[in-house]
Amino acid sequence: MNRVLHLLADDPISEPGDDKLNRRIFAGQVIEVIRRLPAKESSTVLALIGPWGSGKSSLLGLVTKSLELYQSEEWKVVAFNPWELSSLDGLMLGFFEAISSAIPDEFKTKTVGETLQGYAGRLLTLGGAFKVPGAMLANAMGFADPGKLAEGLGKLLDSKVSTQALKKRLEAALAEMPQRLLVVIDDLDRLMPDELLMVFKLIRLLGRLSGVHYLLAYDEQTVLAVLKESQLARGSSDRALAYLEKIVQVRLDLPTVHRTQVLELIQSCVGELLSLPRKPVSEQERARLMVLLESDLLVRLNEPRSIKRFFAQVAAYLPLVVHRVDLPDFVALSYVRTFHPMLYRELHRRKRELLTPERPTESTGKQLDWTRISMEAGVPESEATTLVGLIGSIFPTGSVSSSHRNFLHGAAERRAANADYFDRYFYFGVPPGDVSEDELEAVVSRLRQAGAEADMARLELWLREKFDLVLPKLKALEAGLDGFQRAYLLIALAHKYREAHASGENLFKHYDFLELSMQVLTGVSEEAAEFVSQALADSTEIHFLFLLMRRLQAERREEALTGTGGQKLLLACAHRVPEILAAQTGQTLPKVPWCIGLASAWASVVGHEPVHHWMVSQMESGKTSWRVEDLVGCCVVGVEPLSEGLFGERYRVNLGPVLHQIDLFALVPRAWLLEKLKGRIEAATESAELRKGAIVPFESLINDGLWALHRMLLATEGAD
Template identity: 30%
Template structure:
């Protein structure tokens, strides 16, 4: 950026014109030079000429006027006439008199002010005779003019005053800015004043206005014919302000992005840089005036702190700010369109959908905000949302913290983290921080979310934590202990759909596997930390992650040896505790047959203990259809591995004697709570089939 651009971006925006001595950031120097050269041709003897500086609101007309004034140099007497500060025809005439009188100098003004006032007093009734300026609209200023001396014939007054002005020896330029601030009748009065009151030789005018606005104002009076033709009679030399060069707008937008990156302490990776280019390409054609650029930049800077506090993507923040300022009607509809913006489809019936084409989106844009640029607005929507295509061309690129992500969508409308959302910074610290002191405060805050009664919020936090940790392949023992504490808080909670414990388990499994396989912790430590049930769940769940599939045996071995020792020493604890089957299956999976064969034989002392032991290998498998049902199954392979063939044969006669005595259903049970007599009968029948 140039020094001018940097300075222009260093203070609060006030819509003030640029310093005439500074470099023009919009490269309009050649245009200003052309205007100056043409005005310089006018002499002190020439009839009054009206030059026009024509451009839409915000196009920088005032800045150009200042540069033209500076470029004309000392050969001119230049004054500003502000007609919009006057209330009626007489007041406007008096204001004009004062403007011209001030040009004459203090002494000359004293001599000629009365002549000017008399001249204005002669003209004011003519202005008042205009139908839209009735006598009731004239104020005290006209009574003041009526009181000023006798009135010589109009042409003599005009000649005397022309002579007085020519004695100045300089050309006079009266600059009239902000003409389009006037009402319709005021504008017509101004143009009459210029035409009837101020056409002195050597007095020239430079009037700045928006052509469309002026024509609308003139039409609203009903007192002129074709408004464009009327202006042509008043303004002899209209100069159209040039559009902003596309390159200059792109350069300034890039500068704004650099400024925001520094202010929010953000950076863009190669994907971010690609997105930034797409965004600038979409916005540049829409920012057509210096005012639009300045206003946009000011709003971006005013709320830039929210990028950090609300954990927003900087480029999405820029895009949504443009929508809020320039297509507010569309912005206000985003919440109701949120599903369609992501999917690119809308429901046409309960079972059918319709693809939303670019034409449909443009129609929606026109309905929501008729003044919005449809193409430009569609480009910005396509940048923000994956479901919006522009003629089969999508500019959306997947990225973190996107407004397209349903969990972040509302943040961009509120520019804050909603009450039903979770601060990303808490997630980041808990997921990645290895310093206990830094970890503790964030962990305490996140624990309140995970342990609270709002399951939806807790599950959102778990999902964010899971996604964040996907990028890490090194263990974090602080996080692992944190997860263990969260599981213990819910240890007595019944299994149910939507419980945060369901989301915690896969996260626990991955973090446990990372830590154990890296040698940062051991199987006994994990079992002590999480308890046997959750540790067993984690060991079985970890191989679902692709990164651990080839190491399932390595992961399970330490746990298998721990539980094999416990089965030898305390088999009764597992038989009564209901954990026998799952532990036995892991032991037989991870250890060699010679290490497990007959391992549970010491627990069998008679037929009843044999059946009690075997019942530990029965479990209810869950099936999901129109409802949940459960089927009885027996872990026969694990049983055969842990009970020796001799023990099987010893009790086989009694098993055959008791089998087939009870009728029951193996499947279709409505819950896991299956009557004990059915479980026992199924166990005996399963043993008879071995």
């Protein structure tokens, strides 16, 4: 909790040890300038000038702290913040109170009090300005007996004593003080026009006493804009600047924050931010986050306050979204929300355009202009192009991204550009209808050998109804599952495969499904293997297991099954494979080429001899449509037909032989194959080399297979 509060704090510093921008050197120079001001002869106005949020208040804190510690005999420092006062009368009295508070008690005599109040009252009543009751002035200035002081003040104001004489009398009284006064006035850039003019008038008329100096702090651009709106400037920037130059004698421009310092501040905030979640953020997300923050896209993160304000926004929402969205995308969208809230709302409204690669058009028929959209949402023209680049990086496949670098490239599962996750970035959590990672993890964690029926049913329902939402989350959870949890998950995936197969969908074309299924199969514990074999009763589910084995073979990963529960499971289910293959022997092998892969996986599990016996018996029985020539042709190209029919149909040649992936002699005995095809092998030609990429009848593919087989035989043991 302390870390959260520290990250959200925006208080100026006052201790040198808290100075992360190395402003101590500049603060020392400001103090030196102040020390060199005339001792008693005049009054000087200095102005510390810097952009909003650049650290002016912190620098004032360093300066005043040093003066109070090391220059207290020479300087008396008093702070006056006009922004804290709610009216012009209150502002004026607050100013009097600040001046008076700097006068030591031993100098607050009746004469000094009457003279100070008389001078102030005379100036403020000249020209029909404010008329302040004497008792109110006395109270504001903290004198002991306001009633008597007010009576004396009335006489003084009604006397023939001139304003100049009052000033000289007051300066003579103040000259006896051992210290000079420094009035520090912060937050001038937050005032309304009439308030700002009142402060300047007080400084110019009342406060310009010898030995009383002023240190102002403001954002010059803002102050000039406020002055421009006043009756004094009447809309003229030149008049506003001229007026300000008459008030300020010494301008002290705050040093700019160097890019290196900006990055150090950002890294410090990121360190605090990433310490908040109980579960650490992945290294990949952390690295991509730093790429974003160190890029040139977040142009407003250039001053201490804007950086802290931004990370305060991120920290406030982080517990709601961490591990539920992609952190770099969330930080990028938080930047838009913090500094350009109208554009953030516009992004939510334009979900379709952001997620589709087409170039949608406006109602006028013109293509979307994201720069114009940004500017209409209040983005300054100077930032529009950069901001569009940022949005294009968040949504790299959408209509906005065509000409922008993808700074945030990474895993797509939880990114804002994923339609299944887009709403989370605006809902600040898991919206209704979605499945949260926490909920899914809780269900999977309860999958054990007994008592898991309800959770299993819930998992299968999610896979059935929210397949694309749940699958990436399951893939992320897989590494932390135990053997029995993997067993239950494998059963659920097999059931999903069976349902998809029945509807004509091939889930083996879905990379995440295939990869997750293979990982789960290789991780099933030996104790759970029998449990899974009993749960998978449908032939399609057994087919699913052996297709996974076949895919592991094709990717040279079958060793991952050695000695595992997955291998034990396949052995337990191997007796079901002949039943599955026999159901397909009424069709020719070119129609069911997947049977070859299934037979190959079967051979890997049980050995060659049972497969040899079954395949030979089928092809020699005369009761099936399987031919040895078709087996050779399918092993070379393994393609699907381009049109309905059998040998009259045409196939596209692919010279990446399946012979490189399937051991043909694991399916049928070598001697038997050569005996059956000896004459055709000798007659095979090299026509395949001449037809790469062509479309040819399947009989020609058989010739290609025979020729490839011929070459393979020559390479192993010569002509047979």
